[in-house]
Every structure is written in structure tokens, then in C-alpha cells.
Amino acid sequence: MQTEARVGVEGGGPAHKLVTRHQRPLQHHGSQIGAIHQLIAGGVAGAVSKTCTAPLARLTILFQVQGMHSDVSTLRKASIWHEASRIIREEGFRAFWKGNLVTITHRLPYSSISFYAFEHYKNLLQQMSGVETHETNFGNDVFVRLAAGGLAGVTAASVTYPLDLIRTRLSAQTNVNYYRGIWHALHTISREEGIFGLYKGLGACLLGVGPNLAISFSVYHTARSYWQLQRPDDSTVMVGLACGSLSGIASSTVSFPLDLVRRRMQLEGAAGWGQVYKTGVLGTFGHILRAEGLRGLYRGILPEYYKVVPSIGIVFMTYEKLKQVLSDIDAC
Numbered sequence: 001m002q003t004e005a006r007v008g009v010e011g012g013g014p015a016h017k018l019v020t021r022h023q024r025p026l027q028h029h030g031s032q033i034g035a036i037h038q039l040i041a042g043g044v045a046g047a048v049s050k051t052c053t054a055p056l057a058r059l060t061i062l063f064q065v066q067g068m069h070s071d072v073s074t075l076r077k078a079s080i081w082h083e084a085s086r087i088i089r090e091e092g093f094r095a096f097w098k099g100n101l102v103t104i105t106h107r108l109p110y111s112s113i114s115f116y117a118f119e120h121y122k123n124l125l126q127q128m129s130g131v132e133t134h135e136t137n138f139g140n141d142v143f144v145r146l147a148a149g150g151l152a153g154v155t156a157a158s159v160t161y162p163l164d165l166i167r168t169r170l171s172a173q174t175n176v177n178y179y180r181g182i183w184h185a186l187h188t189i190s191r192e193e194g195i196f197g198l199y200k201g202l203g204a205c206l207l208g209v210g211p212n213l214a215i216s217f218s219v220y221h222t223a224r225s226y227w228q229l230q231r232p233d234d235s236t237v238m239v240g241l242a243c244g245s246l247s248g249i250a251s252s253t254v255s256f257p258l259d260l261v262r263r264r265m266q267l268e269g270a271a272g273w274g275q276v277y278k279t280g281v282l283g284t285f286g287h288i289l290r291a292e293g294l295r296g297l298y299r300g301i302l303p304e305y306y307k308v309v310p311s312i313g314i315v316f317m318t319y320e321k322l323k324q325v326l327s328d329i330d331a332c
Contacts, residue, residue, distance in 0.1 A: 039112040041322035046111025047104045049314040055096035056307035061171045063300030064263040080303050099170035102182045106163035110156045117152035118217055145218035153213030157205050162198035168266040201265030204281045208258030212251045219247035220316055240317030248312030252304055257297035
């Protein structure tokens, strides 16, 4: 009797069909709740991180676009503290968060899509390749994580790019405000530059964000898996901060030149900036190399490092913690 009952369940008999019919709605419901949790946790994590590091983010943007109007000899004398003092003196302390509202508006969907798409693409690629991810098997799936991170970055960036462009233009304003806010900037750019004006620099963005998130996700998950294997009792907060910071440094170092090119192209034709680059991504690269040298492609990398260490650490830490909290709430 026991053998027949076991065969009936495992071999696809009536008992098996009865179980699967009742289980399918529950599994579908669970995946929907999981997706919602991922979207909420990813969006909130990105917004919290960007708000905490907004001053350093604005300094990075200002350094990246300096070469568009300033003399190169003057640029060599600029420093982080000098620029920060200028902002406080000329614009006030609150100006460090100039453009932060649009940053949060952009980061909420961007982070939500990034985290959700990463998990979706990773699962899809695992099914296609037959590679499975385990906490103790952090070497075999590194290429799956790289590919999933790259695809997630391209997906998220494509959907939210106009908000990223508006954020750059609001943050790059100093003494004269051509754009009064998100909606004014959206309307002005659409009217003066056309709808495609909202996508200036998208090519450089996609070229940069793909490897950026590919490296970020793969380094984070690989480092976290190794850490938890060696020290399983460590706090998830500490692990998230440390591994996230490491992944941020790695990804920013690789993708920073393309990020700088993207910022410059986003300001192309904007009010007060004029036409500086007219030959696309490669032409912008060439112009910067000729005018500012190789170091010009890494202008602003120091505040970027200062920003990315806490920023990416906070993102992953907040994401993991929120997932845990939401899961606990769902279990109650």
C-alpha cells in the first residue's frame, strides 16, 4: 500500500495531479508577491542611497562637465573642497541636493527595474544554460551574473533615460537656472530640441551601463557568496555594505569614461552650453582626448569613488534588509 501510494504521487497518478492542481495557484501567487517585494525593495534602496550621497553625486557631475567651458589649465587647479566651498558660497548648502527630486524620481523605477530584471534574466539564463546558482558555487555562474547584470542595466536605462538626462541638466546648473524643475525641463527640451533631445547620449549610456551593472551585480553576489561561506554568522548589514562598496569601485573604474561622455552629450545643445560635440560617442571621446588628454576621461573620478563606496553599499544593504523585512511581514 505504501509503495503504491508513493508511486501514485511521484509517477504522475491521480494523487499527483490533484496536488499540482491545488499548488499551481499558490506558486503563481507567491511569485507575484516576490516580484512586488523585489520592485519595492529595489526602488526604495536606490532612492535612499541617492539621497544620502547627493552632494558627492553633484560634485561628480560638475567635474565631468567642466571641460566643456573652462580652460584646461584652470581645470587642473580645481579640487573637491574648492568646488564644494564655491557651491556653499554662491548657491547655498541646499544646492548640494539640486536635482535630487528628479534623481529620486529616476532612481525609484531604475533600481526597481534593475533588481527585478537581474533576477529575471539570471533565472532565464540559468534555464537556458543549465547552470545553477548556489551560495557555495560562486564560480560556475559568474558569466550568467555578468550577462544578467548587463541586460538588466540596458533594460532599466532604456526605460528611464529621459529622467537621467533631466537630472544631469538640473544638477549642472550653477548661477543661472534655465530649467525650473522636472516638468519645465521636460517641456523645454521637447520644445527646443525635439523628442529625441530627451535621448541625447543614450548610446554612451547603454555602452556604459551594461558593463557597469554587469560588474556590479556579479562582483557583489560573488563576494557575498564567498563571504557568507567563510563567515556565515556575520551581519547581513555589514556584508551588504562591504560587498556593495567593492562592487561599486570595480564597476565605476571600468565604466567611468563612458559615464563622463554621456554627461557631456546630455548637455549638448542645452541652454547656456552650446554645440560642443557633434560627432556622437566616438567623436566626443576623441575631442576629450585631444583637448584634455587621457586624464580628462577620468575627470571627477575622485568624488565618484567617495560617492560610490557608500552609495552602492547602501543600495545592496537596504535591498537585502527590505527583502528580509517584507518577507517577514508576508509570513505573519
